[in-house]
Amino acid sequence: MSQHPHRRWFYLVCYDIADNERRDDASELLSGYGPRVQYSVFEATVESPVAFERLQQALTDIIDPDEDQVRIYPLRVPDLAKITIIGNRRLEERNDFWII
Template sequence: MDDTQFIVLMIYDIVDDKRRAKMVHCLESFGTRVQKSAFEGFLTKKQYEKMMTRCKKLIDPKTDSFRVYVVEKFVDTYSFGIDKRQKFDCFVL
C-alpha cells in the first residue's frame, strides 16, 4: 500500500454549534488547526479516505460548507506569520 503523504487543507463553515464541535473533534484527529475553521494535515490516501467518510456525515448540505484541498507537492506551499506546525508532522490513526 502506498504510504505517501500529502498536505490536505480542510475548511468548514457549520452553523450548528453541536455539529461544529463534532467537526472540530474529528479534524483534530487528522490535522492541526491553522485558523479558526481551517485545519491542515499530512495524510496518506487511507487516512484521507477515512477523514472524508467521517466528515461528510457531520455536515448538513443545506446549511453547511466543507471544502478539502489536496496539495501534492510540499515545495509548492508557503506559510507566513504564526506557524506552529512542524514540516514532518504526522497524525497516526
C-alpha cells in the first residue's frame, strides 16, 4: 500500500507535433491525464512516479523524435491557484485542485 495514497503529481504538458495522426495520438493519451487547457497544452495528473514514467514512455512511443517535441513542466499544488488566464476562450479547465 502506498504511504501517500492521496498524493498526486501535477505537470503541464505541451507539444509541437508535426503530424496530424501523431498529434491526435498524443492528445488522446493526454486526455486520460487531465484537462486539455489549450489545443496543445494539458494539465496532467499522475498518482505515482511510476505512472509518470509510463506517461513519458507512452509519449516517447508516439512522437517522431526528429520532428516533434513534448515538454513537461512540474507544477506545484500551491501554484495551481496562481495561473493567470487572459481572455475568455476556454477548452477545458481543472476543477478539483482545491480538494488536494
